[in-house]
Amino acid sequence: MNELWIGVLGASAIAFLLKFTGHSIPEKYLTNPRMLRINTLIPIALLSALVGVQTITEKGKWVIDQRLAGVAVALITLSLKAPYFVVVISAAVTSAVLYRL
Amino acid sequence: MSRVNRATATQSLSVSFTVGLYGTAFGAASISAGFSILQTCLLSLLTFSGASQFAVVGVMGAGGSAISGIATASLLGIRNGLYGLRMAPILQVRGLKRIVAAQVTIDESTGVSIGQEDLGVDAMKQGFWLTGFGVYIFWNFFTLLGALGAQTMGNPSAWGLDAAVPAAFLGLVWPRLLGRFERTLAASAVVLAITLSPVISAGLPIIATALLAVAFGWKARA
Numbered sequence: 001m002n003e004l005w006i007g008v009l010g011a012s013a014i015a016f017l018l019k020f021t022g023h024s025i026p027e028k029y030l031t032n033p034r035m036l037r038i039n040t041l042i043p044i045a046l047l048s049a050l051v052g053v054q055t056i057t058e059k060g061k062w063v064i065d066q067r068l069a070g071v072a073v074a075l076i077t078l079s080l081k082a083p084y085f086v087v088v089i090s091a092a093v094t095s096a097v098l099y100r101l
Numbered sequence: 102m103s104r105v106n107r108a109t110a111t112q113s114l115s116v117s118f119t120v121g122l123y124g125t126a127f128g129a130a131s132i133s134a135g136f137s138i139l140q141t142c143l144l145s146l147l148t149f150s151g152a153s154q155f156a157v158v159g160v161m162g163a164g165g166s167a168i169s170g171i172a173t174a175s176l177l178g179i180r181n182g183l184y185g186l187r188m189a190p191i192l193q194v195r196g197l198k199r200i201v202a203a204q205v206t207i208d209e210s211t212g213v214s215i216g217q218e219d220l221g222v223d224a225m226k227q228g229f230w231l232t233g234f235g236v237y238i239f240w241n242f243f244t245l246l247g248a249l250g251a252q253t254m255g256n257p258s259a260w261g262l263d264a265a266v267p268a269a270f271l272g273l274v275w276p277r278l279l280g281r282f283e284r285t286l287a288a289s290a291v292v293l294a295i296t297l298s299p300v301i302s303a304g305l306p307i308i309a310t311a312l313l314a315v316a317f318g319w320k321a322r323a
Binding site for chain 2: 004019022058062089091095100
């Protein structure tokens with residue numbers, strides 16, 4: 001089994017276990033306010049990190065290219081409250097046009 | 102289950118369709134990260150949690166190990182466990198039904214359900230099931246569509262997919278950046294992950310930012 005398959009099946013197994021555990025343990029656990037606060041902050045940190053890494057790194061090196069322009073356009077469309085699809089597509093179009101120039 | 106409330110049904114369906122559409126972006130991202138169509142579809146069928154799925158393909162597509170991909174996805178999946186904790190007393194299901202309920206416990210099914218609180222517990226149940234199944238169906242359908250589309254397109258950069266993926270992440274995090282505190286955390290996470298990228302192997306810089314979240318969340322806020 002190659003690495004990608006391990007990723008697919010491992011992530012799936014743990015994703016389900018996390019969901020099922022929540023349904024199976026009494027509610028009085030895990031209601032510590034500090035844990036709840038950290039839990040809402042973890043996606044913010046991870047998703048932001050993914051944005052940064054996917055925008056200006058490639059194979060462990062810093063690379064400034066058309067992706068940065070695409071993500072900048074995404075940032076602008078988001079601040080204009082554009083729908084998700086407009087955001088993603090405008091980023092893709094910007095990046096593709098610059099790449100093909 | 103009693104008659105389906107019209108307002109609940111409409112809301113469930115519109116959320117399901119809109120969110121399901123993002124599946125196209127995931128399908129395309131997964132293919133351009135090097136996953137096969139089967140692997141892409143299995144991620145949507147089995148993992149079934151958008152941010153976690155994007156994390157697996159994002160981290161592993163950038164050369165991260167399976168362990169890094171799984172760890173990042175799992176950190177993002179913890180919140181589904183907390184949603185389960187919230188939904189269990191409302192749904193009151195056991196056995197096979199509980200397994201199905203767990204699988205469709207995500208941001209949207211929980212969100213719509215909690216949004217029906219004023220309409221009573223039946224509406225909350227309906228909102229959960231309709232949105233859970235609705236997103237499941239549309240998300241998987243559009244994942245396949247996006248995967249097939251990306252495969253026929255070829256070079257991901259020529260179609261802007263290399264920017265579409267971080268833009269998709271940005272769109273997921275944006276609604277969570279409610280105040281200065283959240284924005285400071287987001288900016289710190291970007292800086293930390295980029296700084297660490299040339300130093301430690303792919304995937305680990307992402308996971309390291311979870312520690313930032315712990316540090317930010319540790320001190321109490323008024």
